[in-house]
Amino acid sequence: MVTDRKKFQGVLNILSFNRHFYGFGLLILAILITILSLAQLPSNLIWLVIALFSYGLLIPLVVSAYVYDFSGYYNFNWLKEEIGNSFKSQKIVNINAGFDETSFILKNKFPESNLQVFDFYNVEQHTEPAIVRARKVSLVYPKTTTIKTKKIPLEENSIDLLFLLSAAHEIRSNQEKVLFLKECRRVCKPTGKVIMVEHLRDVPNFLAFSVGFTHFFSKKTWQKIFKNAGFTKIEEKKFTPFMSVFTCS
Structure with a gap:
Protein backbone atom coordinates (compact mmCIF):
# COMPACT_ATOMS: atom_id res chain seq x y z
CA MET A 1 0.00 0.00 0.00
CA VAL A 2 1.48 3.35 -1.06
CA THR A 3 1.16 5.90 1.74
CA ASP A 4 4.58 7.57 1.89
CA ARG A 5 5.15 10.75 -0.10
CA LYS A 6 8.54 11.83 -1.35
CA LYS A 7 10.10 15.09 -0.21
CA PHE A 8 8.71 18.04 -2.16
CA GLN A 9 6.38 15.73 -4.06
CA GLY A 10 3.64 18.37 -4.02
CA VAL A 11 5.73 21.12 -5.57
CA LEU A 12 7.31 18.68 -8.04
CA ASN A 13 3.82 17.67 -9.14
CA ILE A 14 2.93 21.32 -9.73
CA LEU A 15 6.06 21.81 -11.81
CA SER A 16 5.55 18.64 -13.81
CA PHE A 17 1.84 19.02 -14.50
CA ASN A 18 2.05 22.74 -15.29
CA ARG A 19 5.34 22.81 -17.19
CA HIS A 20 3.57 24.33 -20.20
CA PHE A 21 2.64 27.32 -18.03
CA TYR A 22 6.18 27.79 -16.75
CA GLY A 23 7.71 27.31 -20.19
CA PHE A 24 5.35 29.86 -21.70
CA GLY A 25 5.96 32.29 -18.83
CA LEU A 26 9.74 32.12 -19.19
CA LEU A 27 9.46 32.58 -22.95
CA ILE A 28 7.30 35.69 -22.54
CA LEU A 29 9.72 37.04 -19.92
CA ALA A 30 12.68 36.57 -22.28
CA ILE A 31 10.82 38.34 -25.11
CA LEU A 32 9.86 41.27 -22.87
CA ILE A 33 13.40 41.69 -21.55
CA THR A 34 14.74 41.68 -25.11
CA ILE A 35 12.21 44.28 -26.26
CA LEU A 36 12.78 46.53 -23.24
CA SER A 37 16.56 46.27 -23.64
CA LEU A 38 16.48 47.08 -27.37
CA ALA A 39 14.21 50.03 -26.64
CA GLN A 40 16.81 51.25 -24.16
CA LEU A 41 14.21 51.77 -21.46
CA PRO A 42 15.29 52.42 -17.86
CA SER A 43 16.86 49.43 -16.14
CA ASN A 44 14.43 49.89 -13.22
CA LEU A 45 11.56 49.03 -15.56
CA ILE A 46 13.33 45.86 -16.70
CA TRP A 47 13.95 44.79 -13.12
CA LEU A 48 10.30 45.50 -12.26
CA VAL A 49 9.17 43.20 -15.07
CA ILE A 50 11.60 40.50 -13.92
CA ALA A 51 10.34 40.86 -10.33
CA LEU A 52 6.69 40.58 -11.34
CA PHE A 53 7.27 37.51 -13.49
CA SER A 54 9.45 35.91 -10.81
CA TYR A 55 6.69 36.47 -8.26
CA GLY A 56 4.08 34.92 -10.56
CA LEU A 57 6.25 31.89 -11.29
CA LEU A 58 7.86 31.24 -7.90
CA ILE A 59 5.20 32.11 -5.30
CA PRO A 60 2.78 29.37 -6.46
CA LEU A 61 5.59 26.85 -5.94
CA VAL A 62 6.40 28.21 -2.49
CA VAL A 63 2.73 28.10 -1.44
CA SER A 64 2.29 24.62 -2.93
CA ALA A 65 5.32 23.37 -1.02
CA TYR A 66 3.88 24.81 2.17
CA VAL A 67 0.39 23.40 1.65
CA TYR A 68 1.17 20.00 0.17
CA ASP A 69 4.61 19.18 1.59
CA PHE A 70 4.96 20.85 5.00
CA SER A 71 1.48 21.51 6.41
CA GLY A 72 0.65 17.89 7.30
CA TYR A 73 -2.27 17.81 4.87
Missing part, protein backbone atom coordinates in the same frame (compact mmCIF):
# COMPACT_ATOMS: atom_id res chain seq x y z
CA TYR A 74 -1.60 14.24 3.79
CA ASN A 75 -1.31 12.81 7.29
CA PHE A 76 -5.01 13.59 7.79
CA ASN A 77 -4.59 14.40 11.47
CA TRP A 78 -6.77 17.43 10.82
CA LEU A 79 -9.69 15.01 10.43
CA LYS A 80 -9.91 14.68 14.20
CA GLU A 81 -11.58 18.08 14.37
CA GLU A 82 -14.11 17.07 11.75
CA ILE A 83 -15.08 13.56 12.82
CA GLY A 84 -13.75 13.16 16.38
CA ASN A 85 -11.22 10.78 17.87
CA SER A 86 -13.70 7.97 18.43
CA PHE A 87 -15.22 7.96 14.96
CA LYS A 88 -14.84 4.55 13.32
CA SER A 89 -16.36 4.75 9.90
CA GLN A 90 -17.44 1.53 8.24
CA LYS A 91 -18.27 2.83 4.78
CA ILE A 92 -16.15 5.54 3.16
CA VAL A 93 -16.24 7.00 -0.34
CA ASN A 94 -13.44 9.02 -1.90
CA ILE A 95 -14.27 10.79 -5.16
CA ASN A 96 -11.55 12.29 -7.35
CA ALA A 97 -11.36 14.13 -10.66
CA GLY A 98 -8.82 11.94 -12.38
CA PHE A 99 -5.85 12.37 -10.04
CA ASP A 100 -5.84 10.34 -6.82
CA GLU A 101 -3.21 10.99 -4.16
CA THR A 102 -5.34 10.18 -1.12
CA SER A 103 -7.18 6.85 -1.36
CA PHE A 104 -4.26 4.66 -0.24
CA ILE A 105 -3.60 7.06 2.64
CA LEU A 106 -7.27 7.06 3.68
CA LYS A 107 -7.33 3.27 3.66
CA ASN A 108 -4.29 3.27 5.92
CA LYS A 109 -6.02 5.82 8.15
CA PHE A 110 -9.19 3.71 8.36
CA PRO A 111 -7.89 0.14 7.89
CA GLU A 112 -11.10 -1.52 9.08
CA SER A 113 -13.36 0.50 6.84
CA ASN A 114 -14.86 -0.39 3.49
CA LEU A 115 -13.39 2.23 1.14
CA GLN A 116 -14.87 2.76 -2.32
CA VAL A 117 -13.22 5.10 -4.81
CA PHE A 118 -14.91 6.89 -7.70
CA ASP A 119 -13.47 9.02 -10.49
CA PHE A 120 -15.67 11.53 -12.34
CA TYR A 121 -12.97 12.55 -14.83
CA ASN A 122 -14.54 13.27 -18.23
CA VAL A 123 -12.06 13.01 -21.10
CA GLU A 124 -14.18 15.34 -23.27
CA GLN A 125 -14.70 18.07 -20.65
CA HIS A 126 -11.53 17.93 -18.55
CA THR A 127 -8.96 18.74 -21.21
CA GLU A 128 -6.52 20.89 -19.24
CA PRO A 129 -2.92 19.74 -19.90
CA ALA A 130 -2.22 19.56 -16.14
CA ILE A 131 -5.02 17.03 -15.59
CA VAL A 132 -4.02 14.96 -18.61
CA ARG A 133 -0.42 14.74 -17.37
CA ALA A 134 -1.51 14.03 -13.79
CA ARG A 135 -3.60 11.06 -14.89
CA LYS A 136 -0.59 9.47 -16.56
CA VAL A 137 1.28 9.22 -13.24
CA SER A 138 -1.64 8.89 -10.82
CA LEU A 139 -1.82 5.73 -8.74
CA VAL A 140 -5.16 4.01 -9.29
CA TYR A 141 -6.76 2.55 -6.19
CA PRO A 142 -8.00 -1.02 -6.77
CA LYS A 143 -11.52 -1.24 -8.17
CA THR A 144 -11.79 2.50 -8.74
CA THR A 145 -15.05 3.11 -10.62
CA THR A 146 -15.49 5.77 -13.29
CA ILE A 147 -18.77 7.65 -12.85
CA LYS A 148 -20.69 10.62 -14.17
CA THR A 149 -21.37 13.48 -11.78
CA LYS A 150 -25.13 13.06 -12.09
CA LYS A 151 -25.12 9.52 -10.68
CA ILE A 152 -23.17 7.82 -7.88
CA PRO A 153 -23.89 4.06 -8.10
CA LEU A 154 -24.62 3.55 -4.41
CA GLU A 155 -27.73 2.95 -2.33
CA GLU A 156 -29.42 5.79 -0.51
CA ASN A 157 -28.32 6.44 3.09
CA SER A 158 -25.42 3.98 2.89
CA ILE A 159 -22.22 5.99 3.46
CA ASP A 160 -20.63 7.29 6.66
CA LEU A 161 -17.98 9.58 5.16
CA LEU A 162 -17.65 10.98 1.66
CA PHE A 163 -14.46 12.81 0.70
CA LEU A 164 -14.03 15.39 -2.04
CA LEU A 165 -10.39 16.34 -1.76
CA SER A 166 -9.37 19.12 -4.17
CA ALA A 167 -11.65 17.61 -6.79
CA ALA A 168 -15.06 19.31 -6.85
CA HIS A 169 -13.80 22.56 -8.42
CA GLU A 170 -13.11 20.62 -11.62
CA ILE A 171 -16.89 20.62 -12.12
CA ARG A 172 -17.10 24.05 -13.73
CA SER A 173 -20.88 24.39 -13.99
CA ASN A 174 -22.60 25.44 -10.76
CA GLN A 175 -25.75 23.62 -11.84
CA GLU A 176 -23.76 20.43 -12.32
CA LYS A 177 -22.11 20.92 -8.92
CA VAL A 178 -25.54 21.13 -7.28
CA LEU A 179 -26.69 17.92 -8.98
CA PHE A 180 -23.48 16.16 -8.00
CA LEU A 181 -23.70 17.24 -4.36
CA LYS A 182 -27.35 16.17 -4.26
CA GLU A 183 -26.08 12.71 -5.16
CA CYS A 184 -23.44 12.95 -2.43
CA ARG A 185 -26.17 13.86 0.06
CA ARG A 186 -28.41 11.05 -1.17
CA VAL A 187 -25.86 8.31 -0.56
CA CYS A 188 -24.82 9.57 2.90
CA LYS A 189 -26.46 8.23 6.03
CA PRO A 190 -28.45 10.72 8.15
CA THR A 191 -25.41 10.78 10.46
CA GLY A 192 -22.96 10.81 7.55
CA LYS A 193 -20.76 13.69 6.45
CA VAL A 194 -19.34 15.11 3.25
CA ILE A 195 -15.84 16.49 3.76
CA MET A 196 -14.63 18.72 0.97
CA VAL A 197 -11.23 20.40 0.81
CA GLU A 198 -10.73 23.25 -1.66
CA HIS A 199 -8.69 26.31 -2.44
CA LEU A 200 -11.00 29.32 -2.60
CA ARG A 201 -11.25 32.31 -4.88
CA ASP A 202 -10.14 34.71 -2.16
CA VAL A 203 -7.37 37.16 -1.30
CA PRO A 204 -4.77 34.64 0.02
CA ASN A 205 -5.11 32.48 -3.08
CA PHE A 206 -4.97 35.54 -5.34
CA LEU A 207 -1.70 36.52 -3.69
CA ALA A 208 -0.47 32.94 -4.12
CA PHE A 209 -1.65 32.13 -7.64
CA SER A 210 -2.51 35.55 -9.17
CA VAL A 211 -5.02 35.05 -12.01
CA GLY A 212 -4.84 31.29 -11.44
CA PHE A 213 -7.11 31.75 -8.43
CA THR A 214 -10.04 32.08 -10.86
CA HIS A 215 -9.84 28.31 -11.33
CA PHE A 216 -11.34 28.05 -7.83
CA PHE A 217 -14.70 29.18 -6.43
CA SER A 218 -15.55 31.51 -3.57
CA LYS A 219 -16.75 30.50 -0.11
CA LYS A 220 -20.09 32.18 -0.83
CA THR A 221 -20.50 30.15 -4.03
CA TRP A 222 -19.80 26.85 -2.28
CA GLN A 223 -22.15 27.65 0.59
CA LYS A 224 -24.94 28.47 -1.85
CA ILE A 225 -24.30 25.28 -3.80
CA PHE A 226 -24.37 23.12 -0.66
CA LYS A 227 -27.63 24.74 0.46
CA ASN A 228 -29.19 24.23 -2.97
CA ALA A 229 -28.10 20.59 -2.79
CA GLY A 230 -30.07 20.18 0.44
CA PHE A 231 -27.39 20.30 3.11
CA THR A 232 -28.60 22.01 6.29
CA LYS A 233 -25.36 22.11 8.28
CA ILE A 234 -22.31 23.58 6.56
CA GLU A 235 -19.11 24.33 8.46
CA GLU A 236 -15.97 25.83 6.98
CA LYS A 237 -12.58 25.80 8.66
CA LYS A 238 -9.24 26.98 7.35
CA PHE A 239 -6.46 24.48 6.85
CA THR A 240 -3.64 26.92 6.24
CA PRO A 241 -4.67 30.35 4.85
CA PHE A 242 -4.92 28.82 1.38
CA MET A 243 -7.25 25.85 1.86
CA SER A 244 -10.69 25.39 3.38
CA VAL A 245 -12.27 22.28 4.85
CA PHE A 246 -16.05 22.14 4.41
CA THR A 247 -17.88 19.64 6.60
CA CYS A 248 -21.48 19.19 5.51
CA SER A 249 -24.32 17.07 6.84
